[in-house]
Amino acid sequence: MTYEFDADLWRWESRTDHWTFVSLPTDVADEILDLAGPVTRGFGSVRVETSVGSSTWRTSIFPDGAAGTYVLPVKRAVREREGLDVGSTAHVQLRLVDL
Secondary structure, eight states, X not given: OEXXXXXXXXXXXXXXXTOEEEEOOHHHHHHHHHHHTTOOOGGGOEEEEEEETTEEEEEEEEEETTTTXXXXXXXXXXXXXXXXXXXXXXXXXXXXXXX
């Protein structure tokens, strides 16, 4: 299953020097939760292949119980290559892996 959406980059407040994420739209997160069911990995993560601009990589999305969605980490190398920073809007393509 593949999803496409725009989302703003934000920094995890507990570790401002390392972790930058985008939050998945709640309708996308709800559908992924229904599809993944018990087939999650550590911390409830789901394996994905994702693209932002010309960058494509494999990673995991993680549940954010407070926001009721999943979050996707965006590495510094990707942010630099794509000219993105905290507050920027990224166009994300996301494909579920191993489901």
